[in-house]
Amino acid sequence: MPSERYLFSSKMHQERGDGPMSTDDTITADQADAARVFQRGDDSAILRLSESEIQAYKPSGKRRMVVNMGPQHPSTHGVLRLTLEMEGETVLRSKPIIGYLHTGMEKTGEQLTYLQGTTNVTRMDYSSPLFTELAFSLATEKLLDIEVPERATWIRMLMCELNRMSSHLLFQATNGMDIGAVGAMIYGWREREELLRLLEKITGLRMNHNYIRPGGVAADLPDGWRDDTLRILDDLPDRLDDFDGLFTGQPIWHERLQGVGVINSAECLALGVTGPLLRSTGYAWDLRKDMPYLRYDQIDFDVLVGTYGDCFDRFAIRLNEIRESMRIVRQILEKMPNGDYRIQDKKVTPPPRARIDESMEALIHHFKIFTEGFKVPAGEVYVAVESPRGELGCYIVSDGGPKPYRMHIRGPSFTNLQVLPHMLKNGLVADAVAVISTVDPIMGEVDR
Amino acid sequence: MEEEKTSEDTSTATEGNIKIPSGEESLLYEVLTSSSRGQLVLHPTRDQYLDTIYQISKDGFAVCIDLTAVDYLENPERDIPSAISPERFEVVVNFLSHTKKERIRLRVQIPESDPVLPTVFDIYPGSEALEREVYDLFGIEFEGHPDLTRILMPETWDGHPLRKDYAVGEIPVQFKDAPGAG
Numbered sequence: 001m002p003s004e005r006y007l008f009s010s011k012m013h014q015e016r017g018d019g020p021m022s023t024d025d026t027i028t029a030d031q032a033d034a035a036r037v038f039q040r041g042d043d044s045a046i047l048r049l050s051e052s053e054i055q056a057y058k059p060s061g062k063r064r065m066v067v068n069m070g071p072q073h074p075s076t077h078g079v080l081r082l083t084l085e086m087e088g089e090t091v092l093r094s095k096p097i098i099g100y101l102h103t104g105m106e107k108t109g110e111q112l113t114y115l116q117g118t119t120n121v122t123r124m125d126y127s128s129p130l131f132t133e134l135a136f137s138l139a140t141e142k143l144l145d146i147e148v149p150e151r152a153t154w155i156r157m158l159m160c161e162l163n164r165m166s167s168h169l170l171f172q173a174t175n176g177m178d179i180g181a182v183g184a185m186i187y188g189w190r191e192r193e194e195l196l197r198l199l200e201k202i203t204g205l206r207m208n209h210n211y212i213r214p215g216g217v218a219a220d221l222p223d224g225w226r227d228d229t230l231r232i233l234d235d236l237p238d239r240l241d242d243f244d245g246l247f248t249g250q251p252i253w254h255e256r257l258q259g260v261g262v263i264n265s266a267e268c269l270a271l272g273v274t275g276p277l278l279r280s281t282g283y284a285w286d287l288r289k290d291m292p293y294l295r296y297d298q299i300d301f302d303v304l305v306g307t308y309g310d311c312f313d314r315f316a317i318r319l320n321e322i323r324e325s326m327r328i329v330r331q332i333l334e335k336m337p338n339g340d341y342r343i344q345d346k347k348v349t350p351p352p353r354a355r356i357d358e359s360m361e362a363l364i365h366h367f368k369i370f371t372e373g374f375k376v377p378a379g380e381v382y383v384a385v386e387s388p389r390g391e392l393g394c395y396i397v398s399d400g401g402p403k404p405y406r407m408h409i410r411g412p413s414f415t416n417l418q419v420l421p422h423m424l425k426n427g428l429v430a431d432a433v434a435v436i437s438t439v440d441p442i443m444g445e446v447d448r
Numbered sequence: 449m450e451e452e453k454t455s456e457d458t459s460t461a462t463e464g465n466i467k468i469p470s471g472e473e474s475l476l477y478e479v480l481t482s483s484s485r486g487q488l489v490l491h492p493t494r495d496q497y498l499d500t501i502y503q504i505s506k507d508g509f510a511v512c513i514d515l516t517a518v519d520y521l522e523n524p525e526r527d528i529p530s531a532i533s534p535e536r537f538e539v540v541v542n543f544l545s546h547t548k549k550e551r552i553r554l555r556v557q558i559p560e561s562d563p564v565l566p567t568v569f570d571i572y573p574g575s576e577a578l579e580r581e582v583y584d585l586f587g588i589e590f591e592g593h594p595d596l597t598r599i600l601m602p603e604t605w606d607g608h609p610l611r612k613d614y615a616v617g618e619i620p621v622q623f624k625d626a627p628g629a630g
Contacts, residue, residue, distance in 0.1 A: 044594075046594075046595070048594055048595040050597045050603060051603050052603060098599065098600065099598075099599060099600040099601060099602070102600040102601065104609055106585075106610060107609055107610055107616060108616075111616060142485050143485065145485070269510045269511050269546075270572065270573050270574055271573055271574040272511055272512055272513060272572070272574025272575070272578075273574070274511075274513075285546055290546070290549055291549050378525075378526075378527070379484055379485055379527060380484055380518075380527075380540075381484060381485050381487060382487065382514070382542055382551070382553060384513070384551075391513060391544075393513065393514055393542065395514065395516060395540065395542070397518050399522075399523040399525075405518070405522075405523055406518045406519075408514075408516045410513065410514040410516075410542075414577060414578075414581075415574060415577065415578070417577070418573075418574060418576060418577050447600060448600075
């Protein structure tokens with residue numbers, strides 16, 4: 001039986017006249033206009049004041065005040081800062097303030113060759129680094145107009161799905177901790193550790209792998225990778241059932257998450273929100289399914305959607321996407337072809353170490369690639385992949401040289417953060433923590 | 449067969465269902481188009497910019513997925529229709545249609561002397577943070593934006609880091625014979 005909060009959530013939808021949308025519904029710009037809550041001025045959800053204006057701002061109304069939250073708050077996933085305008089316990093307007101982790105990675109990307117580029121972009125979304133590497137590599141390959149070998153493509157898919165699982169497990173850990181269920185943190189990190197161990201075995205590093213590179217992947221899968229993967233696939237379902245037992249049916253969990261931070265599909269589309277947030281509103285959109293890249297068109301999997309667009313749906317979608325990824329990994333294990341793990345184009349991939357000792361040309365190619373880098377034909381492309389947080393795009397402009405003229409990453413967390421003021425409005429400050437947590441922003445990607 | 453061959457010859461590329469018109473003078477939404485690696489690119493002028501985006505939004509492109517800019521200071525050569533005169537800055541906007549499963553990209557030329565562009569906030573509110581980022585890092589202003597302040601850099605920062613004439617900081621490397629070393 002649904003709890004009162006859940007009923008409240010659907011009642012709210014009815015009042016706003018925008019119940020859960022079926023996947024067949026298409027949203028026209030007019031509908032988006034109708035559902036829009038994006039006024040400018042004082043009754044909007046966003047506190048549109050600069051930092052210095054906020055300092056001097058005296059809210060009208062005697063119970064109103066402006067409260068600062070973060071950037072060192074443990075629930076803000078790194079260094080997200082929020083300024084909340086509150087009336088008692090209720091949040092009115094709010095403004096996310098970002099930039100505390102800005103290190104100019106897009107500028108740095110212009111100084112690095114395409115081969116070095118992946119070491120840079122992998123540090124953006126540090127909980128799912130392989131996706132940024134993938135987007136960057138796919139964009140570079142599109143500019144080069146090369147096809148990577150079949151095995152490299154399937155290895156990329158395998159790695160990305162393993163990474164999606166570890167990223168969603170990290171979400172389970174941090175989300176639980178934010179809500180106050182410290183047990184979830186221990187469980188989530190334990191399972192994630194298993195996956196990181198496998199990723200370390202394959203790539204050599206637990207994070208920031210620099211494994212997917214333009215032209216293929218850095219190394220072939222090591223001996224025993226299949227058994228290790230299977231062992232995880234066999235162990236994980238029981239552990240995920242533990243999450244279900246601990247949280248999915250638990251009344252306190254429902255109280256904290258259901259009906260909190262509700263958003264609808266039209267709002268999500270208008271704000272450019274993608275990923276589990278968009279799917280939680282019942283809108284089935286997943287780039288893997290709808291605009292397949294790699295070989296996702298040969299894989300059988302489901303796109304999971306929610307019904308109410310609240311925090312609980314976002315939690316449940318991420319939990320079940322782990323199961324869906326396991327299904328994908330099993331199919332990849334069956335279909336993994338033999339062959340080369342990177343393209344045998346001497347201009348793009350460095351020669352194997354052994355060849356350098358016996359071939360002058362190999363030595364020259366090796367030297368050229370690592371000192372100058374390879375030249376990429378002039379042009380510009382935008383390539384997008386579905387990261388655990390939504391659409392992760394990479395826009396590269398090449399001037400024909402060995403370094404990108406401009407490299408831009410469209411981080412899903414950056415755009416998704418815009419939804420926070422709309423979710424927080426008229427909620428309790430205690431719910432703010434739940435909302436931030438289920439948006440699951442990774443600040444490395446937000447600030448870049 | 450005959451048709452297929454001719455269409456190949458005139459370099460008609462398709463991505464999704466949209467036929468990318470061939471040749472430089474092709475128009476879509478009354479705007480010059482080009483194809484970049486099979487991806488459809490529109491080249492509106494600044495005056496056409498808002499109107500084009502409005503038409504795109506009415507045409508099912510429900511999401512403004514990305515908005516960024518490029519500073520072509522050191523690389524004025526680029527692949528745009530000959531009728532469009534290249535300027536220093538270029539704002540690049542990506543749209544996504546869920547119903548057609550297509551993407552479309554806009555490239556607008558912005559002169560250095562007057563780096564201003566109308567905001568698309570009223571059509572796509574999701575462009576708010578993206579436009580702030582471009583304002584912050586490139587110094588291109590968006591007219592009518594509700595909150596045009598710096599987003600990534602500190603409020604008091606001087607300059608726009610992603611411009612090509614903004615130098616990259618360097619940390620000097622200390623070698624063996626640096627003063628004070630052994």
